[in-house]
Structures are given as structure tokens and as C-alpha cells.
Amino acid sequence: MSTLRVLVFGVFAFVLLLTSCDDYFKKKEVRAPLARVGEAYLYKEDIANLITSGMSKVDSASFVSNYINSWASRQLLLSKSKINLSEEKLKEFDALVANYRTDLYTRAYKEALVSQGADSLITQKQLEEFYELEKENFKLKERLVKIRFIELPKTFLNKEEVSKSLKNFNPDDIVYLDSIGVQFKKLHFNDSLWVTSSRVLEEIPAITADNEDKYLKKSQFFELEDSMAVYLGKIEDVKQVNDIAPLSFISPTIKQVLLSRRKIDYLRKLETEIIDEAIRDKEFEIFTKNE
Structure with a gap:
């Protein structure tokens, strides 16, 4: 090993040692809890954003007290439910929570992708073509x-x-x-x-x-x-009632319909591309039984 490489390695090791020592001697931050129910803790920062600057000391104290009692009630009911509900019910609820969590994340992600990638411009010609095709539905x-x-x-x-x-x-x-x-x-x-x-x-x-x-x-x-x-x-x-709505009046509705269809088509295309990419990168595969 050359002298330069030894020197560089020595400096790197020394810096790493100092960093490790610094992390070691750092005092671990201790959070003071406001309340505890079993293994669950409620901390001051959990409710800090709920207390507004317009609250008086009396109001904020009352709010914190009520919030703690409400939090404790929910935690106690949750723990009781886990003890007293059947195993089947708990599994059912866990699956619902997991599905909701997945839907929440994926919906937000898809909305972000659509806002970045889907074309939101609807031309007058597109409005007129859709209107002529569907005008009987616009009575x-x-x-x-x-x-x-x-x-x-x-x-x-x-x-x-x-x-x-x-x-x-x-x-x-x-x-x-x-x-x-x-x-x-x-x-x-x-x-x-x-x-x-x-x-x-x-x-x-x-x-x-x-x-x-x-x-x-x-x-x-x-x-x-x-x-x-x-x-x-x-x-x-x-x-009059049952007349065909004028295009100028119904245009905002048509635009929303066209944008909604475009969004659905874009998401379908996106989902297909995601699956194809995952298969290509061997991140996704389907196992079939050999008959």
C-alpha cells in the first residue's frame, strides 16, 4: 500500500473515530411524556400544533386536560377491544386498516403523477366533437x-x-x-x-x-x-326543459368529463408500465403450479 493511500486511510479512520465518539458522547434526548396508557405514551409535541396562539393559559390548560382524557379513553378502549374481540374480527380489522393505508398512499401518489404527467388542456374542437356525439344526453x-x-x-x-x-x-x-x-x-x-x-x-x-x-x-x-x-x-x-343544453352552458361539465376520462386512461397506462417495468427488473413475478 502506498504512503498516500495509508495516509488517506488513516485520516478517514481518525475522522470516523471522532464522529463515532461524538455520537457516543451526545446526550440522548429525553422526551417527557404527558400521559401513558400501557405501552402507549402521549408527548407534548403530539399536541403542540393543536394549541393556537389565541388561547389563554386557562383555555390551553383545559384543552390539554380534555385532550389527554380523550386520548386515554381511546387507548383504553383500543386495548380492551384487542382483548375482547375475536381473533377473526381483529384480523378483519387489521386487513381493513392495511388496505386503507395502502389506498391512502397510492391515491396520493397517483394524483401527484397525474398532475405532473396528464395533459389538462381541452381544446374547443374536442368540446364540440364530444358535444355533437353526446348532445342527446344533455337535455x-x-x-x-x-x-x-x-x-x-x-x-x-x-x-x-x-x-x-x-x-x-x-x-x-x-x-x-x-x-x-x-x-x-x-x-x-x-x-x-x-x-x-x-x-x-x-x-x-x-x-x-x-x-x-x-x-x-x-x-x-x-x-x-x-x-x-x-x-x-x-x-x-x-x-325550455328537455331542450338540448347550449354548448356554452354545458362546456364546463364536458370539460370535467373529458379530463376524468383522460385521467383514467393515463392511470391505466401508468399501471401497465409499472407492472411491465417490475417484471423486466424481476421485481414482480407470478408463480403458477406445475400440473
């Missing part, structure tokens, strides 16, 4: 409307001008309505969006299930009043 269960409306205070003075502008809704009208919008209690000018009738009934209490057929009609303009406010509205378009 409406409630009426949809395109609406613009304004809710005015009952004391509002220039109601006729606002009503006229909302009805005509040309560029000058829009500028005018925007300029005084702070005086309205509510406003909704985006009449290109489809809105469910139930949402309209929530926003305009003067329209109810009993009179919605009268007011939620295409091209209908209404002026309604109750004890709280005055409601002005114009219905631009309507889709």
Missing part, C-alpha cells in the same frame, strides 16, 4: 334564459329613462347605464350568458315559480315591484 332539467336586469331602490327617481335604456340597450344606452350604475341595487348586463331560471328567481324575488312562465319568455320586457325594490328586465333568449 335540460330546467329553463335557461339570457337576461339583462336592474334592481332599483323604490325611491329611484328616473326609472322611465333607465327602463328605456335597458330595453333598447344600444351603445349610448350602455354608456348611460354604466355611468349611473352605482345607484342600482343590482345589475346584470351580460345577456350573452345562459342563466338557470332558479338563479333568476333567487336574484329577482318578484318572479316566482307561479309566474315565471309569464315573464321568462323570449323578447319579454318586464317591470316588477315588491316591498323591497323595483325590478327591470329584458329576456333575450330562452331554452
Whole structure:
């Protein structure tokens, strides 16, 4: 052995000896338990994160006391159950716990893999193709409307001008309505969006299930009043129950369906690749009986 190699080996051995001595002389950390039930211990750090900074000393002491009693109760019941339940039941529960633990880990891991690897982009063309293929499954269960409306205070003075502008809704009208919008209690000018009738009934209490057929009609303009406010509205378009839902309304649902299918396909492909790799690396094999 050369002098250099001996020197290097000697230095390495000396450092290793110092490290070992340092570890040996380190004082072992002793954790003071808060409570014990049999062989199970509850330590201060187990509940440290549960005590918030807003708690007073009295509140935190009460919380710790209650937590210790609750913990002890669970531990005692657990130990009693292990003594008094049958062996079959214990095996059954152990298997359930093991399966749950496995499912918890694998689900979290698969979600992480999907978020990193699965494509989450859904194009307009994909939405349209799926919509055309499945449109018979998208029949409406409630009426949809395109609406613009304004809710005015009952004391509002220039109601006729606002009503006229909302009805005509040309560029000058829009500028005018925007300029005084702070005086309205509510406003909704985006009449290109489809809105469910139930949402309209929530926003305009003067329209109810009993009179919605009268007011939620295409091209209908209404002026309604109750004890709280005055409601002005114009219905631009309507889709009735059992009509095919418009693509613009159903697009978020279609997107979720497509993403869910893509996720399932990705996971199936991933599981196949994992098994193939394990077989290739001789980490997984199936034993069959020789007949």
C-alpha cells in the first residue's frame, strides 16, 4: 500500500473515530411524556400544533386536560377491544386498516403523477366533437334564459329613462347605464350568458315559480315591484326543459368529463408500465403450479 493511500486511510479512520465518539458522547434526548396508557405514551409535541396562539393559559390548560382524557379513553378502549374481540374480527380489522393505508398512499401518489404527467388542456374542437356525439344526453332539467336586469331602490327617481335604456340597450344606452350604475341595487348586463331560471328567481324575488312562465319568455320586457325594490328586465333568449343544453352552458361539465376520462386512461397506462417495468427488473413475478 502506498504512503498516500495509508495516509488517506488513516485520516478517514481518525475522522470516523471522532464522529463515532461524538455520537457516543451526545446526550440522548429525553422526551417527557404527558400521559401513558400501557405501552402507549402521549408527548407534548403530539399536541403542540393543536394549541393556537389565541388561547389563554386557562383555555390551553383545559384543552390539554380534555385532550389527554380523550386520548386515554381511546387507548383504553383500543386495548380492551384487542382483548375482547375475536381473533377473526381483529384480523378483519387489521386487513381493513392495511388496505386503507395502502389506498391512502397510492391515491396520493397517483394524483401527484397525474398532475405532473396528464395533459389538462381541452381544446374547443374536442368540446364540440364530444358535444355533437353526446348532445342527446344533455337535455335540460330546467329553463335557461339570457337576461339583462336592474334592481332599483323604490325611491329611484328616473326609472322611465333607465327602463328605456335597458330595453333598447344600444351603445349610448350602455354608456348611460354604466355611468349611473352605482345607484342600482343590482345589475346584470351580460345577456350573452345562459342563466338557470332558479338563479333568476333567487336574484329577482318578484318572479316566482307561479309566474315565471309569464315573464321568462323570449323578447319579454318586464317591470316588477315588491316591498323591497323595483325590478327591470329584458329576456333575450330562452331554452325550455328537455331542450338540448347550449354548448356554452354545458362546456364546463364536458370539460370535467373529458379530463376524468383522460385521467383514467393515463392511470391505466401508468399501471401497465409499472407492472411491465417490475417484471423486466424481476421485481414482480407470478408463480403458477406445475400440473
